[in-house]
Amino acid sequence: MVSKCANPDCPTPFRYLHQGKLFRLETTAVPYTCCITIAAGNKTPEPIRRPELYWLCDDCAEKMTVAFMPETGVFLRLRSHSRAVAAR
Numbered sequence: 001m002v003s004k005c006a007n008p009d010c011p012t013p014f015r016y017l018h019q020g021k022l023f024r025l026e027t028t029a030v031p032y033t034c035c036i037t038i039a040a041g042n043k044t045p046e047p048i049r050r051p052e053l054y055w056l057c058d059d060c061a062e063k064m065t066v067a068f069m070p071e072t073g074v075f076l077r078l079r080s081h082s083r084a085v086a087a088r
Contacts, residue, residue, distance in 0.1 A: 002055045
């Protein structure tokens with residue numbers, strides 16, 4: 001559940017969907033081997049794709065975006081000025 005801005009340095013609480021920007025990212029997790037069914041002959045567990053929600057307040061959404069990379073996980077990335085203007 002989203003409770004505050006995804007920027008760890010920002011204390012702004014999430015209150016309304018019409019404020020800020022909501023991000024839905026498909027992240028991956030490697031499941032525990034005891035909790036999955038392994039197909040015949042396949043000893044490697046398949047990563048599970050799961051949607052996660054992140055929210056940036058209006059001030060942070062002007063400067064940043066939320067991104068996901070399998071190697072590093074979810075992170076905040078600064079937006080370039082041209083992208084910020086084009087997104088409006």
